[in-house]
Amino acid sequence: MTRRTALSGLxxxxxxxxxxxxxWIVSSGSRSIYFPPLREILTVFREQWLFDGFTxxxxxxxxxxxxxxxxxxxxxxxxxxxxxxxxxxxxxxxPAIEVGRSCPPLVLIPIVIGIFGIGSxxxxxxxxxxCLWPILVNSIDGSRSIPSEWLDIGATYxxxxxxxxxxxxxxxSPQIMVGIRLAVAIGMSMVVASEMFAADRGIGHYLxxxxxxxxxxxxxxxxxxxxxxxxxxxxxxxxxxxLLVRWHHEMHAHGGGESRSSRKQLGNTR
Amino acid sequence: xxxxAKADPKPRTLDASAARNFVARRTVVWVARVLVLLVGLCAxxxxxxxxxxxxxxxxxxxxxxxxxxxxxxxxxxxxxxxxTLDGWALGMAVSLPxxxxxxxxxxxxxxxxxxxxxLIHFFRAxxxxxxxxxxxxxxxxxxxxxxxxxxxxxxxxxxxxTIHGVWDVDPVMDSMxxxxxxGWLARARWLLVPSIGAHVATGxxxxxxxGILVSMGTELLASVPGIxxxxxxxxxxxxxxxxxxxxxxxxxxALTMSVLLTLVERRILHxxxxxxERASA
Numbered sequence: 001m002t003r004r005t006a007l008s009g010l011x012x013x014x015x016x017x018x019x020x021x022x023x024w025i026v027s028s029g030s031r032s033i034y035f036p037p038l039r040e041i042l043t044v045f046r047e048q049w050l051f052d053g054f055t056x057x058x059x060x061x062x063x064x065x066x067x068x069x070x071x072x073x074x075x076x077x078x079x080x081x082x083x084x085x086x087x088x089x090x091x092x093x094x095p096a097i098e099v100g101r102s103c104p105p106l107v108l109i110p111i112v113i114g115i116f117g118i119g120s121x122x123x124x125x126x127x128x129x130x131c132l133w134p135i136l137v138n139s140i141d142g143s144r145s146i147p148s149e150w151l152d153i154g155a156t157y158x159x160x161x162x163x164x165x166x167x168x169x170x171x172x173s174p175q176i177m178v179g180i181r182l183a184v185a186i187g188m189s190m191v192v193a194s195e196m197f198a199a200d201r202g203i204g205h206y207l208x209x210x211x212x213x214x215x216x217x218x219x220x221x222x223x224x225x226x227x228x229x230x231x232x233x234x235x236x237x238x239x240x241x242x243l244l245v246r247w248h249h250e251m252h253a254h255g256g257g258e259s260r261s262s263r264k265q266l267g268n269t270r
Numbered sequence: 271x272x273x274x275a276k277a278d279p280k281p282r283t284l285d286a287s288a289a290r291n292f293v294a295r296r297t298v299v300w301v302a303r304v305l306v307l308l309v310g311l312c313a314x315x316x317x318x319x320x321x322x323x324x325x326x327x328x329x330x331x332x333x334x335x336x337x338x339x340x341x342x343x344x345x346x347x348x349x350x351x352x353x354t355l356d357g358w359a360l361g362m363a364v365s366l367p368x369x370x371x372x373x374x375x376x377x378x379x380x381x382x383x384x385x386x387x388x389l390i391h392f393f394r395a396x397x398x399x400x401x402x403x404x405x406x407x408x409x410x411x412x413x414x415x416x417x418x419x420x421x422x423x424x425x426x427x428x429x430x431x432t433i434h435g436v437w438d439v440d441p442v443m444d445s446m447x448x449x450x451x452x453g454w455l456a457r458a459r460w461l462l463v464p465s466i467g468a469h470v471a472t473g474x475x476x477x478x479x480x481g482i483l484v485s486m487g488t489e490l491l492a493s494v495p496g497i498x499x500x501x502x503x504x505x506x507x508x509x510x511x512x513x514x515x516x517x518x519x520x521x522x523x524a525l526t527m528s529v530l531l532t533l534v535e536r537r538i539l540h541x542x543x544x545x546x547e548r549a550s551a
Binding site for chain 1: 298307501528
């Protein structure tokens with residue numbers, strides 16, 4: 001089994017490595033302005049982002065992302081659990097939530113930057129707005145799909161309100177993690193987009209500058225960096241997911257889990 | 271979003287009190303919904319009146335809503351909506367068949383999935399907006415560039431759903447079609463399309479909404495004609511009323527898209543277990 005796992009890990013790396021090697025070889029003699037040799041891109045990457053540019057341009061952006069996501073989790077989960085535990089409340093706010101979740105967060109950038117200015121307050125708010133809806137919707141969904149036996153147990157044992165809330169949160173947590181995963185991806189896009197629109201620093205700002213100065217290598221290097229950051233963020237969320245809701249994955253790993261997981265696949269809106 | 275029995279209490283019998291309860295409940299819900307809307311509008315008005323936000327950046331609700339019909343009667347507004355949908359449709363038209371095709375191949379064996387999974391998850395995690403400068407440099411600020419970004423954003427969503435669909439094919443049904451020696455056409459008709467179709471439809475809906483978002487974002491950040499560009503234009507000339515109106519139109523467009531696709535999906539897939547469960551639960 002372990003050999004098989006190791007083998008499959010190896011197989012999964014073949015294609016990515018192969019693609020990078022092909023890119024390296026094909027582009028090595030490139031004279032095109034738009035597709036510079038990978039070697040030169042990586043030189044720019046090293047000079048620009050390891051590590052001076054990283055601390056000055058990337059870390060502040062990541063801090064904004066963290067603040068926005070944390071605020072969205074705090075507010076989204078709170079409202080989500082409250083709304084999700086009452087049928088009539090859910091019916092009442094449903095249209096409002098449908099509108100909110102449909103609102104493309106990118107189109108809010110001009111007006112929010114107009115209100116907050118180009119500092120980081122507006123960016124945190126934009127990230128928050130982008131992240132709130134997937135977390136809220138999934139918290140409501142998770143809270144509503146609590147197995148009715150769990151509620152019955154809580155009532156039969158006359159558990160305190162706090163205990164019953166804990167049960168509900170626990171039951172909703174796998175779905176909440178789904179929301180957080182989506183939120184982090186949206187949040188990252190919001191970070192870049194808001195910095196591209198108006199900022200005095202940050203990697204999005206750097207990207208636009210490089211584009212305007214026709215610094216093609218700089219654009220390629222920054223794009224690669226953003227891709228890597230996005231990927232690492234999803235790995236972090238995956239690890240968090242394993243840590244927090246391992247019981248859920250274990251519960252559904254063997255038989256009977258299929259129907260629920262396939263329903264989830266269909267049920268995840270956004 | 272699944273209505274439970276309690277959330278949708280259709281009176282099945284002609285029990286008068288049950289019917290009365292149902293009507294009372296619906297009335298309460300609708301009154302409360304209107305209240306939510308009013309509270310939202312009041313909050314907007316309050317923010318403007320309190321002086322915390324300058325009227326130069328956030329207009330008051332009344333003039334904004336009054337201007338909306340004027341804007342909607344202009345042909346340039348509808349032209350912008352059309353331009354947004356144009357780039358979106360072009361991207362989706364390539365993305366859907368491509369992603370489904372690749373998904374069928376990748377999902378069909380565990381090794382092909384293992385070989386590509388890192389790649390798929392990497393590209394899915396790339397913030398799509400980050401590719402905008404590169405796309406503008408190589409393709410220019412054109413509708414094709416917009417369509418290309420829509421394609422890049424939506425491809426992975428549909429691909430992953432298709433792969434899950436292939437995994438979801440019931441192995442018993444699969445061996446049955448084999449032992450009955452059904453031809454490939456019959457196999458596709460009775461086994462593959464029903465199993466995979468549901469996942470593809472969901473993937474398409476998620477991708478379509480994401481695609482609209484990418485389309486508008488591209489317009490806003492790269493000045494490509496469309497609703498996003500209209501928002502930017504209004505902001506540049508400090509016409510905040512028009513700006514907010516265009517934002518409202520953008521939200522309405524995304525909402526319409528998502529509601530329509532959900533309805534279509536439910537209509538086509540009413541037989542699917544995931545939907546049957548919701549309807550009867």
